[in-house]
Amino acid sequence: MPALKGRASLAPMFERRLTLDEIRFLNARCFVLAFRSPEIAGAARPGQFLMLAASAGIEPLLRRPMAVYEVLTSAGEPEGFSVLVERTGRGTTLMSGLLAGDEVDVLGPLGNAFAPPADAASEAVLVMGGVGAAPFPLFAKALVRAGHATRAFIGGRTREHLLCTADFEALGVPATLATEDGSVGHHGLVTEPLAEYLDGCDRRVAVYSCGPTPMMRAVDGIAAARDLPHQVSLEAPMACGIGVCLSCVVPTVGEAGGWRYRRICREGPVFDARELLWEHPDD
Amino acid sequence: MTEGKATDLGVEVGELRLKNPIMLASGTVGYGEEIGDLVDLNRLGGIVVKGLSLKPTRGNRPQRIAETPGGMLNSIGLQNVGVEAFVRDKLPNLRRYDTRVIANIWGRTVEDYAAVAARLDQVEGVHALELNLSCPNIKEGGISFGTDPKQLHAVTVAARAATGKPLWVKLAPGVTDIGVLARAAEEAGADALSAINTIRGMMVDVERRTPRLSTIFGGYSGPGLLPIALYLLFEIRKATPLPLIGIGGINELDHVLQFLIIGACAVQIGTANFYDPTLSSRVVDELAEWCQEHEITSLEHLVGTLRLPGQG
Numbered sequence: 001m002p003a004l005k006g007r008a009s010l011a012p013m014f015e016r017r018l019t020l021d022e023i024r025f026l027n028a029r030c031f032v033l034a035f036r037s038p039e040i041a042g043a044a045r046p047g048q049f050l051m052l053a054a055s056a057g058i059e060p061l062l063r064r065p066m067a068v069y070e071v072l073t074s075a076g077e078p079e080g081f082s083v084l085v086e087r088t089g090r091g092t093t094l095m096s097g098l099l100a101g102d103e104v105d106v107l108g109p110l111g112n113a114f115a116p117p118a119d120a121a122s123e124a125v126l127v128m129g130g131v132g133a134a135p136f137p138l139f140a141k142a143l144v145r146a147g148h149a150t151r152a153f154i155g156g157r158t159r160e161h162l163l164c165t166a167d168f169e170a171l172g173v174p175a176t177l178a179t180e181d182g183s184v185g186h187h188g189l190v191t192e193p194l195a196e197y198l199d200g201c202d203r204r205v206a207v208y209s210c211g212p213t214p215m216m217r218a219v220d221g222i223a224a225a226r227d228l229p230h231q232v233s234l235e236a237p238m239a240c241g242i243g244v245c246l247s248c249v250v251p252t253v254g255e256a257g258g259w260r261y262r263r264i265c266r267e268g269p270v271f272d273a274r275e276l277l278w279e280h281p282d283d
Numbered sequence: 284m285t286e287g288k289a290t291d292l293g294v295e296v297g298e299l300r301l302k303n304p305i306m307l308a309s310g311t312v313g314y315g316e317e318i319g320d321l322v323d324l325n326r327l328g329g330i331v332v333k334g335l336s337l338k339p340t341r342g343n344r345p346q347r348i349a350e351t352p353g354g355m356l357n358s359i360g361l362q363n364v365g366v367e368a369f370v371r372d373k374l375p376n377l378r379r380y381d382t383r384v385i386a387n388i389w390g391r392t393v394e395d396y397a398a399v400a401a402r403l404d405q406v407e408g409v410h411a412l413e414l415n416l417s418c419p420n421i422k423e424g425g426i427s428f429g430t431d432p433k434q435l436h437a438v439t440v441a442a443r444a445a446t447g448k449p450l451w452v453k454l455a456p457g458v459t460d461i462g463v464l465a466r467a468a469e470e471a472g473a474d475a476l477s478a479i480n481t482i483r484g485m486m487v488d489v490e491r492r493t494p495r496l497s498t499i500f501g502g503y504s505g506p507g508l509l510p511i512a513l514y515l516l517f518e519i520r521k522a523t524p525l526p527l528i529g530i531g532g533i534n535e536l537d538h539v540l541q542f543l544i545i546g547a548c549a550v551q552i553g554t555a556n557f558y559d560p561t562l563s564s565r566v567v568d569e570l571a572e573w574c575q576e577h578e579i580t581s582l583e584h585l586v587g588t589l590r591l592p593g594q595g
């Protein structure tokens with residue numbers, strides 16, 4: 001079947017029933033699902049996501065949005081992809097019970113992608129909390145390949161909640177760790193060493209964040225105060241992933257001082273932080 | 284498979300002919316742009332676009348959906364681009380397809396409905412209008428257009444006067460006797476009835492002790508709706524001879540056949556477009572195969588063939 005035609009500005013998306021190649025647990029709650037699909041792997045860009053069915057039946061009903069974690073290659077060609085999942089509810093708990101060989105309905109890749117820093121001299125600073133780390137190793141790989149200096153700030157409640165540290169290490173990307181319980185790295189929030197680093201940094205920086213909303217909002221305050229560009233990857237419950245259900249909207253800056261809803265699945269998941277309204281305008 | 288004559292899947296909804304009885308329901312496919320990347324809309328009987336109002340509507344604040352056993356709740360708040368932007372920006376793309384385009388319309392007053400219907404009356408590429416009656420009438424103390432027979436009658440009369448295009452009325456399920464509303468629509472000049480819209484429901488976040496939806500309650504849809512929709516269609520069938528379009532919980536061909544046997548001449552697939560976006564086109568193929576296996580050459584021979592106990 002040929003690639004589904006998208007609008008000219010969008011990459012193709014594929015609706016496929018794929019066989020799970022591998023399920024790999026990172027810790028008690030987080031696991032990686034890997035699939036073989038050269039077409040999805042070839043189309044996927046860092047920051048994009050996929051809709052994955054949690055079961056073969058209609059319980060639970062809706063597919064789950066998951067960031068593309070890895071693009072797996074064979075002889076240099078895209079061969080497969082993986083997603084990084086945290087077990088948080090019914091759907092992800094069912095996914096954690098999948099076995100290699102099981103079939104999973106997958107739609108994607110969906111949404112937009114991270115844009116690299118506008119100028120080649122900028123350092124990309126990636127700030128992540130918990131499972132919000134999922135889209136960043138792929139992005140870091142692209143940045144390193146393109147010659148951008150890249151740095152990671154990884155936060156979580158405990159050592160167990162820090163994800164992807166080995167990925168950044170393998171890429172040679174320096175990573176600063178922070179845990180709220182002090183079990184590893186900085187004892188406190190990831191935004192504290194971030195602010196300290198930016199204050200001591202004399203090069204241009206572009207900030208990227210993905211994680212809990214309070215973290216992203218705090219990162220935005222830090223980036224905005226220093227007039228740094230900041231891209232944010234958002235998530236929300238969504239029914240379709242392609243822009244028709246209108247459930248994943250967020251308030252954003254509109255024309256002439258107004259505001260408008262935009263869809264995380266279609267106009268996002270990556271937004272320029274200057275477009276986002278962290279407080280709902282009706283409040 | 285039995286080698287029989289090829290089945291003509293064409294159906295007539297009043298004066299409007301559809302190439303097959305499978306349509307996509309309003310609110311689940313936008314204006315056909317995104318779903319058109321996944322499904323060949325040329326293969327379907329029709330597409331009912333997201334409910335249009337006179338002016339653009341922003342919709343409700345998030346949280347707008349909640350998953351439930353057997354389905355989902357939504358409280359989108361009828362977000363849409365407005366009828367002008369639809370005609371200008373969305374319809375040209377839909378006109379490229381060889382399928383029927385049905386404009387679902389709504390308003391907050393009787394005059395709003397009439398104005399949207401009048402705006403679409405002469406527009407090429409819109410083949411029918413479907414009245415969405417899930418909104419309260421703000422001029423009549425917030426009584427819902429869909430649950431009060433007088434309101435339903437008034438709004439249908441007004442829309443009827445504003446357009447010569449086929450006029451469908453989409454009935455809501457939360458009423459004591461849906462037959463009364465079906466007859467009110469018939470008397471007001473509706474050409475067909477579609478049923479059912481979502482049914483009200485709510486879900487609670489136990490940890491926070493808050494409703495899951497920002498608007499407290501929302502519209503329940505999905506597979507769990509099927510038996511309710513089938514029964515209400517049965518009641519509507521008894522109440523009026525108008526052509527009927529079955530909606531509610533369709534998740535496979537068997538569900539389509541149940542609606543047809545009860546008496547719907549066509550159906551709309553809704554929530555399934557979210558979790559299984561290619562279901563509609565698969566069901567068209569499966570319906571053709573099923574008819575051939577059962578030596579049904581025209582769907583006229585299937586629609587309304589329900590046999591009741593005691594009727595042999």
